[in-house]
Structures are given as C-alpha cells and as structure tokens.
Amino acid sequence: xxxxxxxxxxxxxxxxxxxxxxxxxxxxxxxxxxxxxxxxxxxxxxxxxxxxxxxxxxxxxxxxxxxxxxxxxxxxxxxxxxxxxxxxxxxxxxxxxxxxxxxxxxxxxxxxxxxxxxxxxxxxxxxxxxxxxxxxxxxxxxxxxxxxxxxxxxxxxxxxxxxxxxxxxxxxxxxxxxxxxxxxxxxxxxxxxxxxxxxxxxxxxxxxxxxxxxxxxxxxxxxxxxxxxxxxxxxxxxxxxxxxxxxxxxxxxxxxxxxxxxxxxxxxxxxxxxxxxxxxxxxxxxxxxxxxxxxxxxxxxxxxxxxxxxxxxxxxxxxxxxxxxxxxxxxxxxxxxxxxxxxxxxxxxxxxxxxxxxxxxxxxxxxxxxxxxxxxxxxxxxxxxxxxxxxxxxxxxxxxxxxxxxxxxxxxxxxxxxxxxxxxxxxxxxxxxxxxxxxxx
Amino acid sequence: xxxxxxxxxxxxxxxxxxxxxxxxxxxxxxxxxxxxxxxxxxxxxxxxxxxxxxxxxxxxxxxxxxxxxxxxxxxxxxxxxxxxxxxxxxxxxxxxxxxxxxxxxxxxxxxxxxxxxxxxxxxxxxxxxxxxxxxxxxxxxxxxxxxxxxxxxxxxxxxxxxxxxxxxxxxxxxxxxxxxxxxxxxxxxxxxxxxxxxxxxxxxxxxxxxxxxxxxxxxxxxxxxxxxxxxxxxxxxxxxxxxxxxxxxxxxxxxxx
Numbered sequence: 259x260x261x262x263x264x265x266x267x268x269x270x271x272x273x274x275x276x277x278x279x280x281x282x283x284x285x286x287x288x289x290x291x292x293x294x295x296x297x298x299x300x301x302x303x304x305x306x307x308x309x310x311x312x313x314x315x316x317x318x319x320x321x322x323x324x325x326x327x328x329x330x331x332x333x334x335x336x337x338x339x340x341x342x343x344x345x346x347x348x349x350x351x352x353x354x355x356x357x358x359x360x361x362x363x364x365x366x367x368x369x370x371x372x373x374x375x376x377x378x379x380x381x382x383x384x385x386x387x388x389x390x391x392x393x394x395x396x397x398x399x400x401x402x403x404x405x406x407x408x409x410x411x412x413x414x415x416x417x418x419x420x421x422x423x424x425x426x427x428x429x430x431x432x433x434x435x436x437x438x439x440x441x442x443x444x445x446x447x448x449x450x451x452x453x454x455x456x457x458x459x460x461x462x463x464x465x466x467x468x469x470x471x472x473x474x475x476x477x478x479x480x481x482x483x484x485x486x487x488x489x490x491x492x493x494x495x496x497x498x499x500x501x502x503x504x505x506x507x508x509x510x511x512x513x514x515x516x517x518x519x520x521x522x523x524x525x526x527x528x529x530x531x532x533x534x535x536x537x538x539x540x541x542x543x544x545x546x547x548x549x550x551x552x553x554x555x556x557x558x559x560x561x562x563x564x565x566x567x568x569x570x571x572x573x574x575x576x577x578x579x580x581x582x583x584x585x586x587x588x589x590x591x592x593x594x595x596x597x598x599x600x601x602x603x604x605x606x607x608x609x610x611x612x613x614x615x616x617x618x619x620x621x622x623x624x625x626x627x628x629x630x631x632x633x634x635x636x637x638x639x640x641x642x643x644x645x646x647x648x649x650x651x652x653x654x655x656x657x658x659x660x661x662x663x664x665x666x667x668x669x670x671x672x673x674x675x676x677x678x679x680x681x682x683x684x685x686x687x688x689x690x691x692x693x694x695x696x697x698x699x
Numbered sequence: 700x701x702x703x704x705x706x707x708x709x710x711x712x713x714x715x716x717x718x719x720x721x722x723x724x725x726x727x728x729x730x731x732x733x734x735x736x737x738x739x740x741x742x743x744x745x746x747x748x749x750x751x752x753x754x755x756x757x758x759x760x761x762x763x764x765x766x767x768x769x770x771x772x773x774x775x776x777x778x779x780x781x782x783x784x785x786x787x788x789x790x791x792x793x794x795x796x797x798x799x800x801x802x803x804x805x806x807x808x809x810x811x812x813x814x815x816x817x818x819x820x821x822x823x824x825x826x827x828x829x830x831x832x833x834x835x836x837x838x839x840x841x842x843x844x845x846x847x848x849x850x851x852x853x854x855x856x857x858x859x860x861x862x863x864x865x866x867x868x869x870x871x872x873x874x875x876x877x878x879x880x881x882x883x884x885x886x887x888x889x890x891x892x893x894x895x896x897x898x899x900x901x902x903x904x905x906x907x908x909x910x911x912x913x914x915x916x917x918x919x920x921x922x923x924x925x926x927x928x929x930x931x932x933x934x935x936x937x938x939x940x941x942x943x944x945x946x947x948x949x950x951x952x953x954x955x956x
Contacts, residue, residue: 398811398863401808401811401812401814401815404815405815405818408815408819409819409822412755412819412822412823415752415755416822416823416826419752419753420826432955433955435747435753435954435955436747436954436955437747438745438746438747438750439745439746439747439954439955440745440746441743441744441745441746442743442744442745442746442749443724443727443728443731443742443743444731444737444740444741444742444743444744445721445727445730445731445737446721446727447744447746447749448740448744448749449737449740451749451751451756452756452759455756455759455760455763456763459760459763459764459767459812460767463767463805463808463809463812464805466804466808467801467804467805467808468801468804470804470808471794471804472794472803472804472807472808473861473863474790474791474794474859474861474863475861475862475863476861476862477787477860477861477862478787478860478861478862478864478865478915479862479865480865480869480914480915480916482862483866484862484866487866487867487869487870488866488867488870489867489870489871490852490853490856490867490871492814492849492852493849493853493871496874497870504877505873505874505876505877505884506877506878506879506882506885506886508874509873509874509875509877510874510875510877510878510879510882510885511879517842517846520842520845521838521839521842521843523830523838524830524831524832524834524835524838524839525835527830527831529831530831530832531828532827532828532831533828533829533831533832533953533955533956534827534828534829534953534954534955534956535827535828535954535955536753536826536827537828541828545826548825552822692886694889695886695887695889696877696884696885696886696887696888696889697886697887698886
C-alpha cells in the first residue's frame with residue numbers, strides 16, 4: 259500500500275504544526291545566539307533553517323497532497339530493501355560506537371543541535387509515508403518515540419558534563435560538580451523547583467491526554483488472535499529475544515538474571531571513582547557494560563520489536579506495508595544435526611525402543627555432547643581463563659566469589675549477541691536441543 | 700492586608716502552621732522541620748545537588764506520576780467494574796459518554812510516562828555513579844521499585860478488556876508457562892512427578908498461578924484488578940517510603956566527596 263492523497267491530507271495538518279514547531283525552535287535558538295553575539299554565523303544558520311522549516315510547513319498545509327514534503331519513493335524502497343535484523347543490529351551498534359568514540363565532537367551544542375534537526379526532519383519526511391505513520395502514530399507507540407528523543411537528549415546532557423569533567427580530572431582539577439558545593443536552603447530553592455516541575459508535568463500530561471486518545475480496540479476475544487500479537491511495549495525487547503531463544507530462557511531466566519545483575523551491580527563495581535559526578539574515563543568498563551546492556555540489548559530491541567516486527571513476527575522495513583503473507587525461509591539447524599549428520603555423516607544417536615532410563619539419558623548426553631561441551635567451555639572454562647588473562651586485575655581486586663558472579667553475569671548477557679551472530683552466519687537454531695525435557699538452548 | 704493578618708493570627712491557622720510564613724532564614728529552616736510533607740527533605744542542600752543538569756528531576760517526576768496514577772486510579776475505580784460483563788463497556792463509556800473520561804487518558808499516559816521516567820532516573824543514577832557506597836542498598840530497592848512499576852503497568856494493561864489488552868497479557872504471561880521446573884512447558888517439569896502423576900500441569904503451573912485460570916479470563920481480570928489497585932500499590936508505597944528515607948540516611952543526594 260503506497261501513500262495516497264487521502265492519507266496525506268489527514269497527516270498534512272499534523273506535519274504543518276510539526277514543521278512550525280521546528281521553525282520556532284530554530285528561531286529561538288537563532289535569537290539566543292544572536293543576542294549572545296559570540297556566534298553570529300550559527301545564529302544566521304539557524305534563522306535560515308527556521309525559514310526553510312516555515313516553507314516546509316506551508317507546503318504541508320497547502321492542501322495539495324503532492325506538495326507534502328516526503329522522502330522520494332525510490333529512497334523508501336531502498337531503505338526497505340536494505341533493512342533487516344542484521345543490518346539494524348550492526349547499524350545501531352556502529353552508530354553507538356561512533357557516538358561514543360567521537361563523543362567530544364558530538365556533545366558540542368551546535369553539533370548536537372544539527373543532529374537533532376536532521377533527526378526531526380527525517381522523522382517529518384517519513385511521517386508522510388502511510389506505512390511509517392500508521393505504526394509510529396499508533397497511540398501506544400507514541401511514548402516510545404518520545405523515549406528515543408528523551409534518551410538522546412539526556413545522554414547528551416550527561417555526556418557533555420562527563421567530557422568536561424574528564425578533561426578537568428586529566429588536568430588534576432576536581433569535577434565541575436565540586437565547584438558548586440555552596441549550601442542553599444531547601445525552602446525556597448528546592449521546593450520551588452519541585453513545584454514548577456509538578457506544574458510542568460501536569461500541563462504536559464494534560465496536553466498529551468487531550469490530543470491523544472487512549473487506545474481501545476474491539477472487545478476481548480480469546481478466539482480471535484491478532485497477528486502480530488505483542489506484549490506491552492516495554493517487554494518487546496524480551497519478545498524479540500524469542501527469535502533467538504526458547505521462552506524459558508528469553509522470558510524467564512534471562513530477565514531474572516537482568517534483575518539480579520542490576521541488584522548485584524553496586525556490589526560488583528569495586529571502582530571507588532566516579533561517585534557523585536558525571537565521568538566516563540574514570541569508569542569506562544562499567545559505563546560500557548551498562549550502556550551495552552541498556553541501549554543495545556534493551557532499547558534497540560524494544561524499538562525493533564515495536565516498529566519493525568509485523569505479522570508472524572517477520573521483519574518489515576520502516577516504510578513497508580505489514581502484509582501477513584510475507585514468507586520468510588526458516589532453514590535453521592540444531593547443533594547436534596550439524597555435528598552428527600552434516601559433519602560426521604551419521605544419524606543422530608537414538609536409544610533403542612524400550613530402553614531403560616539410564617540408556618535414554620546416556621543417549622541424550624551423547625547426542626548433545628558437542629553442544630554441552632561448548633556450553634561447558636563457555637560457562638565453566640572461560641571465567642577462570644579470563645581471570646588469568648584479561649580480567650587479571652579484576653580477579654585480584656574482587657576475590658573469587660564476586661569475580662565468578664560478575665563473569666557469569668557478563669557471559670550470560672553475551673549469550674544474546676553471540677546467539678544472534680550464530681543465527682545469522684550458521685543458521686544455528688539450538689546449541690543444545692533436548693525436546694525430551696523441553697530443554698532447548 | 701488586614702484579613703490575611705487576621706487569618707494568620709487566628710488560633711486555627713496557628714494550630715496548623717506553628718510558625719510565621721517562611722520569609723526569613725529562621726522560618727525557612729523551621730518550615731522544613733515542622734511540616735510533615737516537607738520533612739522528607741533536608742533543611743539545606745548543596746547547590747549542585749539541586750541543579751537540573753545534574754539530577755534531571757526524574758526521581759521526583761516518577762514519584763509525582765505515581766501520585767497522579769493514584770488519584771486518577773482511585774477516581775476511575777469509582778466507575779469501572781472488573782467483570783466480563785462491564786469492563787469493556789465501562790471503558791467505552793469513559794471514552795464516549797462520561798464527563799471527565801479524560802481521566803483514563805491521564806492514567807494511561809501517566810503510566811507510560813512513569814515507566815520511562817523510572818528508566819531515566821536509573822540511567823542518571825548510574826551515570827553519576829550514585830549507586831556506589833554508601834547507596835548500594837537503596838539502588839537494590841530501586842531495582843525492586845522498577846520491577847513493581849513494570850508490574851503495575853502490566854496488570855493495568857489488561858483492565859480495558861479489549862483485544863489489545865487480552866492478547867498483550869496472553870503473550871506476556873505465556874512466558875510463565877516456560878518457567879523451568881514450575882511451568883508445564885518449561886524444562887525439567889517432567890521431574891516433578893509423584894507416583895507417575897505429573898505435579899505440574901496447565902492447571903497447576905506458574906502461569907496458572909499468575910492468571911488464576913488456564914487462559915486469560917474473568918479470574919485473571921479479577922486477579923489483575925486486585926494486584927493493580929491494592930497489592931502492588933501497597934508494596935510500592937512501602938518501598939517508596941524506604942527509598943526516600945534511605946536517600947536521607949545514606950547522605951542525601953550524591954555529589955563528589
């Protein structure tokens with residue numbers, strides 16, 4: 259289904275307001291910079307951007323569907339064609355890596371402002387696509403769009419302070435937070451901030467509630483299964499994991515380990531630095547582990563599960579119509595199959611009919627020997643191996659128990675990306691597959 | 700202003716507020732100590748501890764949203780009946796005919812916002828290293844509060860009793876079916892047999908405990924309603940109290956030593 263005039267007329271009003279908002283935003287930025295007088299070039303730039311946005315707004319509001327600014331169809335087709343779980347995951351990873359490595363560049367206010375403008379314009383152009391808009395404007399998905407922008411904003415706020423602090427610490431100066439340790443009275447300084455915050459949040463919530471109706475679909479019916487059936491949005495990262503793992507692991511064990519790991523975090527992080535101020539350099543390891551878990555394994559998977567997974571949990575590009583008839587080839591193979599049949603050219607070991615329990619268990623163990631050996635090496639051999647190599651200092655400082663907990667939690671966390679890679683490269687379904695005990699890994 | 704003066708000098712006013720208006724330094728200190736709601740706060744605080752660029756105000760906003768959810772939730776409870784017969788119709792009426800039906804929008808969007816602000820609050824606490832000693836235990840309570848927030852949202856998701864609700868809860872709770880040992884499709888459930896009789900069936904496993912039935916039905920609606928309106932809010936309130944108390948006891952908001 260491609261964009262048609264009716265849809266564009268519906269969305270035109272929204273886009274008109276949207277571009278006007280960006281124009282005002284840039285106009286205000288231009289004004290502030292102009293009055294500060296130190297960056298007249300940027301002031302003019304944002305004034306020009308504001309002007310362009312006003313033009314886009316009037317085009318959107320012109321009443322003519324063909325004038326609504328949108329991405330060319332060929333670009334949308336190309337994006338659809340290129341996108342897939344592999345490119346999405348690798349792309350977001352690359353993006354986070356670039357943002358992290360060049361953080362000193364990206365936190366500059368003018369750079370960040372440019373990035374924000376580009377993101378907003380791409381978003382606006384995409385909204386003129388019916389398929390994109392129908393997913394993004396779904397009432398329950400709107401908060402996730404908000405979440406993306408808020409996360410970006412707050413990460414910028416935190417990182418720009420961390421960059422400054424890291425530079426100061428390198429020069430032997432205390433962090434910025436230290437400079438402001440004069441004491442003030444909570445009344446009025448804090449209680450008024452809280453009051454203003456409450457008023458602002460109430461106003462925001464009221465506006466949101468007035469303009470966006472809460473979703474209400476048909477009455478519940480336990481026989482009419484919608485396709486796709488999705489959990490609430492904050493659990494869609496877990497649902498996305500079901501592509502790679504069975505529910506016992508993706509839905510029960512791994513989430514429990516996430517909660518346990520979060521609780522264990524303050525007891526595992528022995529680094530005393532970076533307590534009470536923004537810093538990256540002083541605690542790079544814990545920073546990267548947390549960001550990897552939060553952004554890569556939680557937020558991006560939620561976005562993937564919400565916006566890019568359609569009927570039958572198939573992947574759909576951002577501008578693709580969610581057809582239930584999309585067929586995806588599933589030719590995934592289990593490791594025992596790969597080892598016994600493909601590699602050794604023998605049938606899978608099977609217990610003879612009516613064999614005793616011991617023989618049956620023995621046969622299962624034999625059949626799953628390659629997978630169990632692999633898992634055993636991963637979870638049992640790797641921690642001590644890491645302790646004497648990469649994590650030598652960690653092991654010395656943490657002691658045996660704390661080190662083992664940390665290394666196992668990290669290895670469990672890494673099972674997800676590893677399984678993803680194995681799926682994409684080898685079409686591996688299960689490493690260990692014991693359907694006799696519903697135990698597939 | 701004479702009337703204002705009279706009111707402030709009246710016995711009633713003085714019985715409520717035991718000191719003059721907080722306009723000078725002394726009374727600004729006294730107000731923090733004598734007011735029940737304000738005494739959560741310290742009397743004075745480091746300037747950087749209240750800088751928005753440092754705190755983002757996200758913990759406070761989360762708590763405020765919890766209060767918004769409580770107030771709108773109580774009002775909605777006057778109207779909504781958690782039965783198969785009425786649940787959907789009541790929500791429909793809230794949308795189409797009831798005055799102040801916008802309470803439902805406030806409640807739902809407030810809930811989504813609360814999940815997001817909880818994450819952002821944790822993110823800030825992590826980025827400033829504020830989970831480090833002496834605040835380790837308060838971080839643990841915070842993680843439990845995160846879980847409770849998600850559970851509050853999850854149990855509330857079912858109550859409109861529309862297709863979105865029932866299937867989201869079905870998909871979400873299907874996971875419990877796969878709990879190791881305790882779910883009837885989970886690994887190792889075959890081990891729990893006594894005399895050849897399975898102890899773990901679809902009528903006795905973890906999912907059944909969550910739903911109160913073999914599938915999402917009226918029992919589930921009732922169960923989630925009670926969890927959503929009574930059990931989880933009570934637990935959350937208790938932990939919130941401990942969370943705030945510990946912020947003070949662990950040395951107030953974090954800052955460089």
